[in-house]
Amino acid sequence: MPEILEPFPEIRELGADRLRQICDEWCRGPVASEFGIVGINVSPDCTKLGPILQLSASNYNRGDQVHFPVDRIVNYIIDQTFPEAEGAILKARLSDLRKKAGPFVFQRFVVSIDAFNMATRCPSCSHGLISQHRIFRGQQFNVDPMDPIACPRCGSEFTPQSKDFFPVMGLPGE
Ligand SMILES: [Zn+2]
Numbered sequence: 001m002p003e004i005l006e007p008f009p010e011i012r013e014l015g016a017d018r019l020r021q022i023c024d025e026w027c028r029g030p031v032a033s034e035f036g037i038v039g040i041n042v043s044p045d046c047t048k049l050g051p052i053l054q055l056s057a058s059n060y061n062r063g064d065q066v067h068f069p070v071d072r073i074v075n076y077i078i079d080q081t082f083p084e085a086e087g088a089i090l091k092a093r094l095s096d097l098r099k100k101a102g103p104f105v106f107q108r109f110v111v112s113i114d115a116f117n118m119a120t121r122c123p124s125c126s127h128g129l130i131s132q133h134r135i136f137r138g139q140q141f142n143v144d145p146m147d148p149i150a151c152p153r154c155g156s157e158f159t160p161q162s163k164d165f166f167p168v169m170g171l172p173g174e
Pocket of ligand 1: 122123124125126127151152153154155156
């Protein structure tokens with residue numbers, strides 16, 4: 001299986017900057033939010049597109065299949081860039097590839113990056129508490145202002161800020 005844009009030299013010729021611009025526009029649309037995609041990485045050689053997923057209390061684990069509608073993004077790039085006749089040829093090529101590779105290659109994306117639970121500690125007794133917030137490796141963690149939490153061990157109340165959280169492997173409650 002080639003990288004998604006390998007069979008499309010016409011699209012790669014647009015260059016990584018232009019492709020990022022078009023992907024950014026797509027990410028502001030309804031399909032992106034439906035799939036929880038907040039950004040798209042374009043590889044410098046313009047062969048690969050990879051999703052940047054929403055940072056929130058998500059349930060994704062390493063190896064989970066995440067829907068990434070890559071063919072819809074490629075169609076969008078074609079619509080934004082090429083005259084209708086040329087675009088129709090590119091779309092036919094995309095559709096042929098999808099038939100050969102099967103729909104899953106183009107519509108699903110396996111998360112191969114590590115996901116972590118964010119944990120915090122009680123400032124009074126250092127008891128560790130695992131939150132429902134999850135983060136992918138390399139992403140910055142920012143939590144909305146929180147209500148105070150009562151420590152289940154010593155009972156003291158505290159209000160953790162983003163900087164008080166640290167990543168741990170494993171699921172809540174484990
Ligand atoms: Zn405590």
